[in-house]
Amino acid sequence: MAEKVDLSSGGEVLIIGGGISGITVALELARSGIPSTLIEREPSLGGLSASFCCKASESCNKCFACVVDKRISEIYQRQDISILTQTEVIGVKGNREKHQVSLKKGKEKIDLKVSAIVIAAGINPFDASQKVEYGYGRFKNVITAKDLDEMLRHRGTISRPSDGKLPKTVAFFQCVGSRDESIGNLYCSQVCCAYALRLIKAVRYQTPEVKATFLYMDIQPAGASFQEFLASCREDKGIRLIRSLPSKVYHSPLSDTLRVRFTDPERGEVVEDSFDLIVLSVGMVLSKEAKRLTELFRLSLTEDGFIASPPTQTGVFVTGACSGPKDIDRSILHAKSAAFLVQQHLSGRF
Amino acid sequence: MPQIGIFIDALQGSIPASFREKISDYVKKLPGIAFCIEEENLASSEALNRMGKRLEAGGLDGVVIMGGSPKLYEASFQKLRHPLPFNPYLFAVANIREQALWMMVEEEAALERAKTIISKTIRAVSNSKPIETQSLPLKPEVLILGGGVTGISIAQELAKSGLHIFLLEKGNHLGGKALELHKFYNRPLEVQKWMDEKISEVKNNPQITLFTHTELKRLDGHLGRFQAKIQGPDRTETVLSVSAIVVATGYAAKRETKGIYSHKRVTVFPEMEKLLSETKGPSLLWDGKKVEMVTYFLDGVNEDIKVDSINAVKQALLLQEAFQCQVAILCKDMKVAADGMERLYRKAREKGVLFFKYEEPPKLSIVNGQIQVDVRDTAAIQKKEQWPVSILSDLVVVGEAFVPAPETESLSGLLKIHLGNRGFLMEDNPQLLRVRSNRRGIFVAGACRFPQEVSESLIEARAAAQEVMALLSKGTYIYDLAVAEVDPKKCAVCYTCPRLCPHSAITVEKYGERNVYIISGTSQETKWGAAKVDPASCYGCGICVAECPAKAITLRHLTDEQIYAQMGLME
Amino acid sequence: MSSFDPKIIAFCCDQSGYPAADMAGTLKLKLPRNIEIVRVPCAGRIETIYLLKALEKGADGVLVFACYEENCQFLRGNLRAKARLAYAHRMLEGIGLEKERVEICHLATNSGVKFVETLRRKSEQLKKMGPNPAKES
Secondary structure (H helix, E strand, O other), X not given: OOOOOOHHHOOOEXXXXXXXXXXXXXXXXXXXXXXXXXXOOOOOOEOHHHHOOOOOOOOOOOOOHHHHHHHHHHHHHOOOEXXXXXXXXXXXXXXXXXXXXXXXXXXXXXXXXXOEEEEOOOEEEOOHHHOXXXXXXXXXXXXXXXXXXXXXXXXXXXXXXXXXXXXXXXXXXXXXXXXXXXXOEOOOOOOHHHHHXXXXXXXXXXXXXXXXXXXXOOOOOOOOOHHHHHHHXXXXXXXXXXXXXXXXXXXXXXXXXXXXXXXXXXOOEEEEEEEOEEEEEXXXXXXXXXXXXXXXXXXXXXXXXXXXXXXHHHOEEEOHHHHOOOOHHHHHHHXXXXXXXXXXXXXXXX | OOOEEEEEEOOOOOOOHHHHHHHXXXXXXXXXXXXXXXXXXXXXXXXXXXXXXXXXXXXXXXXXXXXXXXXXXXXXXXXXXXXOOOOHHHEEEEEOHHHHHOOOOOHHHHHHHHHHHHHHHHHHHHOOOOOOEEEEEOOOEEEEEOOEHHHHHHHHXXXXXXXXXXXXXXXXXXXXXXXXXXXXXXXXXXXXXXXXXXXXXXXXXXXXXXXXXXEEEEXXXXXXXXXXXXXXXXXXXXXXXXOEEEEXXXXXXXXXXXXXXXXXXXXXXXXXXXXXXXXXXXXXXEOOEXXXXXXXXXXXXXXXXXXXXXXXXXXXXXXXXXXXXXXXXXXXXXXXXXXXXXXXXXXXXXXXXXXXXXXXXXXXXXXXXXXXXXXXXXXXXXXXXXXXXXXXXXXXXXXXXXEEOOOHHHHHHHXXXXXXXXXXXOOOOHHHOOOEOOOOOEEEOHHHOOOOOHHHHHHHHHHHHHHHHHHHOOOEEEEEOOOEEEOOOOOOOOOHHHHHOOOOOEEEOOOOHHXXXXXXXXXXXXXXXXXXXXXXXXXXXXXXXXXXXXXXXXXXOOOHHHHHHHHOOOO | OOXXXXXXXXXXXXXXXXXXXXXXXXOOOOOOOOEEEEEEOOHHHOOHHHHHHHHHOOOOEEEEEEEOOOOOOOOOHXXXXXXXXXXXXXXXXXXXXXXXXXXXXXXXXXXHHHHHXXXXXXXXXXXXXXXXXXOOO
8 A cells, every 4th residue: 555655745754663653653743734754664554563452351451452453544544644664764864954864665765855754663572582591482382472462363362372272370470571680671661561461351351261370570550540450450360460570480391381480478488380371571672673773863772772862953753662661552642742843843944 | 316436446456356257247237337447456546547537527426436445445535535526425335355255255155245235335325415524714722721730831832833822720820739849750850940940931921821810610612612711810701712722730639637647757748859859958857856767658549650659769769868868668569660760769779778568558656756667578488577577767758649630520511521530531541542532622631631740741741732733733624524413493402412422512502592593494493492513523423313312413424324225224 | 954044234333343344354254144234433323223123124133343341432432332232122122032132242443353253153143043033024
């Protein structure tokens, strides 16, 4: 769709990254009558959050995945946004109001003149295999929360990768790659507690025979109805919320079950439990692509390793999770505020 | 017999030629078909141009596109809208790809389904009527309710964009709860200085008309034509006419005063902030005595709000560094889900701030004029090690409950916007997206929706400014009349629809002059008023249509006949 | 096994139900044969009379696909639909028809799998219940 771009009307704004943040910026600018060009490295728009499933139980659990789907179909309907997929920025010149950007789409090279650039390059989920002790990549039944999410979106139910059977017991490990000095990520990814609890809720609603154990450090709230949501998780007899991060996962080759040692406050001691499936709540890290863009645009990183926002007069804006961990709700909000800044920047020229 | 034009879209081959051929054979035999054209990719500009030329020839009552989901084409209709004398509501899409070809196991079944879909669609489009577009002029004038940090920031941003702002504050000064803060957790600025600058800028900005000691008394009208009656300090009433409204009335804090909480050594965050900002010396004095041990008791209230955790860690660091106090923080969960908080938390631990995570709330008691706090720490590995810790404190800081500002409920009634969780404004519905309300032209930002940290409020302020600009920057609001419409002759003024309209787009002005209707064909005036849908505020959901007991309301773009046609009941 | 192929009229709200149907198509999930999809802007648009007319004029079952609670684009539409369904159920009980013939299913844009599973389940259920005795002719 909309692959042919008339470059004379390529718009005044280049948005790098076609995830929910980039999409929102483009849509908001279009609503204000500002045409833009949105580029995405992948063949389709949506980014990370487009692969999420609906995590409703009896009623909506406010995961915002459906909002992303709606925005994607909305953006394909707009005529004032040029969408270039499988496209990368390879060079940039100029500053403030005049930026000359070189793009590469396949073998084709495209030059673009724009007045503002928005970087919404997003994040990558933390590579869980770096936490060797959890066995991701070695044990089939250790998966990431994102893997589970995609499984639910496309197949509708939870199953064990090793034998396709319904797991009776599932453990969710929080803070994998977040709040962890040993890997140098001294920040909270802000979204994973609510994300994992919503996944648990959705799974338990669909298959109540699955019992979940949620192993965490501190539960981080998200949104205006989180308290009620958390209370409903606490009431659920099939969910154990335990403040204890496990140190290691042991694999039983015969049954493909996994043994985990953690502190059980109920029993008041260190226990060893076995689980059919382990889901790792992986945190957010800046993507390699975003790092490359940071260098290309000579931007700096924050202490936590995300892109720091440059002064607005540079005409370069950073939004979404690449500027610091954000859930879908906050990414949309942040993108709206970025769109406003872009609008102010453009009107300042006259 | 209505004349229908047909376009079959191959969707770049995803509908195979053999299937298309059978469809086209079927269609050509139907009555009232003006033409049947196949296109390889209907969304391409070449195909759309060809389509445009064909439609210009005229003589058509409707057009059916046979291809994929209607969601794919709605854009193309819009693209064609301006250059073509053909109304977008006379297009209909037969979704033979997603709903027939891809959903059926055998091709034969798919073909049968496709045929049913096609005949239904043709019938539905034969019942369609063109729907016109209207425009509503919008003055660049906005009313902001609430002069706290959110309201001030929105006013500043919108004034920069050239709008005129009326900023209403019920108290006698601007600033709101932000004035209780001393330092930000994430920025080196002094809050007071930063706020003073903002406030004086707002006061001196000719684009901003400031009303203090003023409250909203009544609101009439809809998007673009809001009439706000406001009451000033000496009961003077003024009517402002504005295009849009932003509500940023903030929250209220409720302090627990029962039992030990009334003790002079138990305090709350704002008082602690004040003490920290006012104390210059090397030691901190409270009630004439040096403060050495401070305990924070968090999560007793506001368990899901991050603000207290953030302020506790921020204050603890100051207390340890500047005043050599020993600090203990007792919480259920440490809220670190804010940029930079984990580092701050770590720093506090390194500096010796003690953290206890409890399950049972700690017990407070008075011992020798000090407060003793007993807590069991769940972080201990062995249960037998979970001995209670007693902390003899000079000062205990507890959180205040964040509750809706007292006028929130009456305000929601005046503005006809919804109340949500715990009495704050607006329900937590993902589809609303933040800062929008249920009414077009009214936005809700900041802590009146849900209490939050200042930096989050600033982002919301800009997002609200963006929403307002997206609405007002073009000077007109253009919309299709694809809305609900009341037949005043049938309306019994039963008030069902204004009660049920989620967007508060329906009003009844029973004896108002504006609602006197002349029955068509006669010169007779109806005595009673009738419900009236404001077309610019209607979202076209059709809830009122289905609820109206008198069947006085129709949805212009989806009539009963069109629904029955889709159900296959119009044989 | 009889050759009875139940006819289901599926009302889909344009916000959730219809996109879910689209997604099901894109995932190439297969539907039972005899299904009519009716696209409405919001489940709140569906009148009780449509549900009853559908049964009267030949459907064996009616499904309403609406947004999840607290996730309706029009805030209250799904709740209104639910209330009307309850009303329709009372009427069906009054005339001695199984109320299971009319059902509401809450889903989201990305619930393609749930959309198809619900229709399949309904189709199987109706097969067991047999044809709708109230339909004309």
